[in-house]
Amino acid sequence: MSEPNTAQPVIRAENVYKVFGKRPEAVVERMKAGETRQDVEDEGTAAVIDATFNVYPGEIFVVMGLSGSGKSTVIRTLNALQPATTGTVEVLGHDLSTLSAKELRDLRSKHISMVFQHFALFPHWTVVENAAYSLETQGVDKKVRYDRAREVLAAVGLKGWEDSYPSELSGGMQQRVGLARALAADTDIMLMDEAFSALDPLIRREMQDELKEIQDQLGRTIVFITHDLNEAMFLGDRIAVMKDGKIVQIGTPEQILSEPADEYVASFTADVDRARVLTADAIMIGEDSLTASDREAFERKALTVKSTATLQDIVPVVIEANGPIGVESVDSNQRIGYIPLGVLLEALTPQRSEVVPDAEEAN
Numbered sequence: 073m074s075e076p077n078t079a080q081p082v083i084r085a086e087n088v089y090k091v092f093g094k095r096p097e098a099v100v101e102r103m104k105a106g107e108t109r110q111d112v113e114d115e116g117t118a119a120v121i122d123a124t125f126n127v128y129p130g131e132i133f134v135v136m137g138l139s140g141s142g143k144s145t146v147i148r149t150l151n152a153l154q155p156a157t158t159g160t161v162e163v164l165g166h167d168l169s170t171l172s173a174k175e176l177r178d179l180r181s182k183h184i185s186m187v188f189q190h191f192a193l194f195p196h197w198t199v200v201e202n203a204a205y206s207l208e209t210q211g212v213d214k215k216v217r218y219d220r221a222r223e224v225l226a227a228v229g230l231k232g233w234e235d236s237y238p239s240e241l242s243g244g245m246q247q248r249v250g251l252a253r254a255l256a257a258d259t260d261i262m263l264m265d266e267a268f269s270a271l272d273p274l275i276r277r278e279m280q281d282e283l284k285e286i287q288d289q290l291g292r293t294i295v296f297i298t299h300d301l302n303e304a305m306f307l308g309d310r311i312a313v314m315k316d317g318k319i320v321q322i323g324t325p326e327q328i329l330s331e332p333a334d335e336y337v338a339s340f341t342a343d344v345d346r347a348r349v350l351t352a353d354a355i356m357i358g359e360d361s362l363t364a365s366d367r368e369a370f371e372r373k374a375l376t377v378k379s380t381a382t383l384q385d386i387v388p389v390v391i392e393a394n395g396p397i398g399v400e401s402v403d404s405n406q407r408i409g410y411i412p413l414g415v416l417l418e419a420l421t422p423q424r425s426e427v428v429p430d431a432e433e434a435n
């Protein structure tokens with residue numbers, strides 16, 4: 073999904089503020105009256121300031137920002153681990169502020185699972201017991217939960233390790249068990265807070281690939297927090313960029329790359345691995361603009377990629393074609409555009425982004 077869709081959002085956050093301190097509501101009032109985060113410091117820390125966003129079914133919505141920008145606090149308002157000071161958070165149509173403690177517990181256990189940076193496994197339980205834990209808390213029958221746990225362990229690459237203990241596993245493998253536990257719970261929503269940040273770069277990339285694959289099959293709704301823009305770009309259907317408690321831009325990876333809302337966002341994008349982010353449909357030239365000689369070249373070679381292929385997948389095809397290649401729509405073999413070599417090279421080259429002066433406008 074690259075554009076916000078028209079389905080009912082799974083999560084709806086509207087004008088959410090979260091303030092820590094002595095007089096949180098008073099702080100919100102002062103900020104609404106125009107005072108800044110620094111002005112109100114005497115009465116509290118405004119961790120999240122006026123956040124509004126929707127998360128739609130089946131999307132990976134990434135919240136990205138530097139340390140202290142408010143990412144963890146935002147995610148904790150979504151399951152009311154830290155309820156919003158003011159504003160509305162709705163999950164699956166339920167306004168969290170109206171739920172009783174029991175209703176909130178039920179909503180969490182049936183519909184929301186969490187994966188953290190350092191996932192706490194039970195050291196004296198085997199891998200399969202750890203992975204099945206979330207189902208135990210849901211009261212699922214033992215055979216069913218172990219079968220389910222084995223299934224998800226295989227999906228995260230831990231087949232054969234079911235009867236091992238966490239201490240026998242590397243850090244990356246332990247994190248996979250954490251992911252398996254969240255997947256086994258079969259909740260509609262997964263909240264992932266810096267879930268891969270403690271992993272070595274190679275393992276981290278592997279986990280990102282696996283999460284994408286699993287997500288393609290399972291279609292969960294995922295809110296994923298990271299301070300790493302490359303990770304955000306690779307995983308996110310849409311990304312919310314946070315700075316000092318505010319969301320400064322929400323957009324698809326391609327929108328963030330090509331139309332950064334302000335200098336702050338632009339400063340991140342220079343280091344992005346564009347080959348892993350940009351896709352064929354973002355760079356192709358529409359079928360209508362095909363020249364006669366290009367058309368002839370296609371008809372001879374007919375090398376094509378799908379519109380969702382990333383630049384890193386496209387490069388070898390262009391090299392093999394030694395000329396322009398076609399782009400097909402995802403669902404049919406219909407050709408919708410083409411990519412000449414020059415266009416591909418230009419897309420691979422980082423450009424200094426133009427700065428849009430008013431960040432607030434773009435939100």
Ligand SMILES: Nc1ncnc2c1ncn2[C@@H]1O[C@H](COP(=O)(O)OP(=O)(O)OP(=O)(O)O)[C@@H](O)[C@H]1O
Nearest residue numbers: 092117119137138139140141142143144145146299
């Ligand atoms: N329980 C709390 N009490 C007081 N202040 C808090 C609390 N939790 C967070 N804060 C403050 O709120 C702000 C946002 O913190 P938050 O942890 O949400 O940021 P973050 O982007 O997730 O950062 P990190 O990546 O370092 O976790 C920070 O200034 C932080 O010090």
